[in-house]
Amino acid sequence: MGTAVKLLGTGSFVPERVLTNADFERMVDTSDEWIMSRTGIRERHVLSDGEKNSDMAVQAGYNALQAAHIAPEDVDHIIVCTFTPDMLVPNCACVVQSRLDAVNAGAVDINAACTGFISGLTHGAALVGSGQARRVLVIASEVLSRVTDYQDRGTCVLFGDGAGAAVLGSGDGGHAIGDFFLRADGSNPEALWIPAGGSNLPASANTVAERLHFIKMNGREVFKFAVTRMIELIEGAAERAGIKPGDIDLVVPHQVNQRIIQAAVERLGMREEQFYCNLEWYGNTSAASAAIALDEAVRKGRVKAGNTVVLVAFGGGFTWGSTTIKW
Ligand SMILES: CC(C)(COP(=O)(O)OP(=O)(O)OC[C@H]1O[C@@H](n2cnc3c(N)ncnc32)[C@H](O)[C@@H]1OP(=O)(O)O)[C@@H](O)C(=O)NCCC(=O)NCCS
Structure with a gap:
């Protein structure tokens, strides 16, 4: 039997800029009616020029640590789930590690597309459950606006940017995951x-x-x-x-x-x-x-x-x- 794994806190962050269905009506041959009836999507948040994935990842991670009452130096491992990192090397988790000042943490990215957060939680929980880590920060952060073709009406109306995070750990408190x-x-x-x-x-x-x-x-x-x-x-x-x-x-x-x-x-x-x-x-x-x-x-x-x-x-x-x- 491994150590019981707990969810200690969550956080999230979305950028300020918003794209509405009316914006898409000006960009491609579509309508608010089509988008709402086929998808249920009304708005999406997207990064502005000069903002990047790690900006959102850091903020979501910080918010989750605050909710969990965990200091950055007590994080043993950072997992960032993304297929839209700032760049391929270094990975996004290293950027987050540095900006959060998580001086005792390892850092790795996981790419499992939309299953990324569940995959990150699974791998983070394996580290906690096996006793290799006491606290793992799992962040899922995506900038789909930078890989979306805004000339393709079949895909561009679907996607937005944002980040969510969770802290996993062991011991008292939290919720069994x-x-x-x-x-x-x-x-x-x-x-x-x-x-x-x-x-x-x-x-x-x-x-x-x-x-x-x-x-x-x-x-x-x-x-x-x-x-x-x-x-x-x-x-x-x-x-x-x-x-x-x-x-x-x-x-x-x-x-x-x-x-x-x-x-x-x-x-x-x-x-x-x-x-x-x-x-x-x-x-x-x-x-x-x-x-x-x-x-x-x-x-x-x-x-x-x-x-x-x-x-x-x-x-x-x-x-x-x-x-x-x-x-
Ligand atoms: C993309 C999706 C909304 C399209 O809805 P749909 O009902 O399947 O529509 P279709 O692809 O059959 O297209 C029907 C028509 O609408 C058109 N259309 C596609 N996007 C449109 C848009 N934004 N506005 C207006 N018309 C559009 C198509 O060109 C097609 O026209 P045609 O019949 O003249 O060729 C739907 O297939 C879907 O949600 N799929 C899952 C996609 C997804 O979420 N992927 C991420 C998974 S992690």
């Missing part, structure tokens, strides 16, 4: 990918001209995958907790699209109020989305002592995963 479940299926990478900018297809005048540094997505395929996996994840988490999906107090899902969440609610025979949704105001912020939603749910008093809270996420890779927190 466990039942980590992670899966992947890498057989169809092109369903959701950024073709260029990695070592396979490095940046060149050609890749830039062909707009290959932006997210490409088969929306319908991703939609079907998302609904199927969300249902499986919730059913699995409920079964392992010995309860029915209708008995889960709060599901905090990846904030992907209201229709995807609605489809899962109906197919599982659950109630809408069992799901915490804020995608109307942030859009899809990939790895950060479930982290921001969890922090907001906590701060708004939606989570109460004794509650069973299930986090579920799915995304590019494909990757998907869940974890359960006993409040």
